[in-house]
Amino acid sequence: MRLNIVGCGKLGTTIARLLADSGLVSLGGLYSRNRENAHKTLQFCAGGSVCNTLDALPRADLWLLSVPDDAIHSLAGQLAQLFPDWRGTTVFHCSGIHTAMLLAPLKQQGASTASLHPVHSFADPQQSLSTFAGTSCTLEGDIDSQQRLSALFSTIGARIIAIDGSSKALYHTATAMASNYLVSLMDMSLGLLEASGIAPQAAKELLAPLVMQTASNIFAKGPQKALTGPIVRGDRDTVATHLDALGQHSPELLAVYRELALVTLALAQQARPEAGDLHAEIGKLLSCTPRSLS
Ligand SMILES: NC(=O)c1ccc[n+]([C@@H]2O[C@H](COP(=O)([O-])OP(=O)(O)OC[C@H]3O[C@@H](n4cnc5c(N)ncnc54)[C@H](OP(=O)(O)O)[C@@H]3O)[C@@H](O)[C@H]2O)c1
Secondary structure (H helix, E strand, O other): OEEEEEOOOHHHHHHHHHHHHHOOOEEEEEEOOOHHHHHHHHHHHOOOEEOOOHHHOOOOOEEEEOOOHHHHHHHHHHHHHHOOOOOOOEEEEOOOOOOHHHHHHHHOOOOEEEEEEEOOOOOOHHHHHHHOOOOEEEEEEOHHHHHHHHHHHHHOOOEEEEOOHHHHHHHHHHHHHHHHHHHHHHHHHHHHHHHOOOOHHHHHHHHHHHHHHHHHHHHHHOHHHHOOOHHHHOOHHHHHHHHHHHHHHOHHHHHHHHHHHHHHHHHHHHHOHHHHHHHHHHHHHHHOOOOOOO
């Protein structure tokens, strides 16, 4: 099965190499607007041939459009104008938020289309070669493309999860919240530790085991059982002290503390319904807390 890659960036280069190494595909044309990028992919994969223009791409069974999300639809339109007959081909992209609908211009000309989103960070292609196995990949689109991609990606260790296209926006919001907002939360927490007089390196060493242990508990026991701390215990005065400390030192963080405390309180009420009275007191405290003192 021959695979063309359009967009020789981090994901395209890594997927090209993983699929080529599986022996189930041979690399066909490699195209990127900047020819250097296509040459780097060729070197990394030790296969395929660099095409200087889109219309020089050879016929292929499989096409991966691994360009930025915002470029996928117009690229599909360009390809549809250049090549009239797409029957027998599978064309897919790897965007987490968009569906196979972006590839409609090619589907109208006979292509079978799909979107396959690996929940993986392709920051370093070399490293991803050894860490990709076990990655969950959500898949939607035409049935024959789903079958083809499911078989191929399972061979390189992906866990395929079928997803309804209409749910992709919500699904992507969930993964972005977990990954991006964890970073923001850690940044806020490290800043507060430093403000409390703990040196930056010591702050990281203090936080890392706590965060790793919490993450491990969440995935082993579920969020309700992993929840510890003053809110679930019902320690109203401790929460009041947190609010005072933030009000004095970092009032810009009061709003985010309060909103997360309310979410935590709802979880705490499910985890410890017997502490209902204590939780109600915390609820009153939070509801009369200003969103910000600044
Ligand atoms: N990186 C990740 O961790 C990750 C994870 C899951 C899904 N994805 C998805 O994978 C896709 C690619 O992301 P990426 O991170 O690999 O991006 P990237 O590293 O920026 O690569 C995109 C490549 O596309 C090329 N390109 C841009 N516009 C083009 C066009 N109009 N025609 C042809 N080539 C074009 C760019 O190089 P030139 O300037 O040479 O054209 C670049 O090499 C996106 O849909 C993204 O949502 C990425």
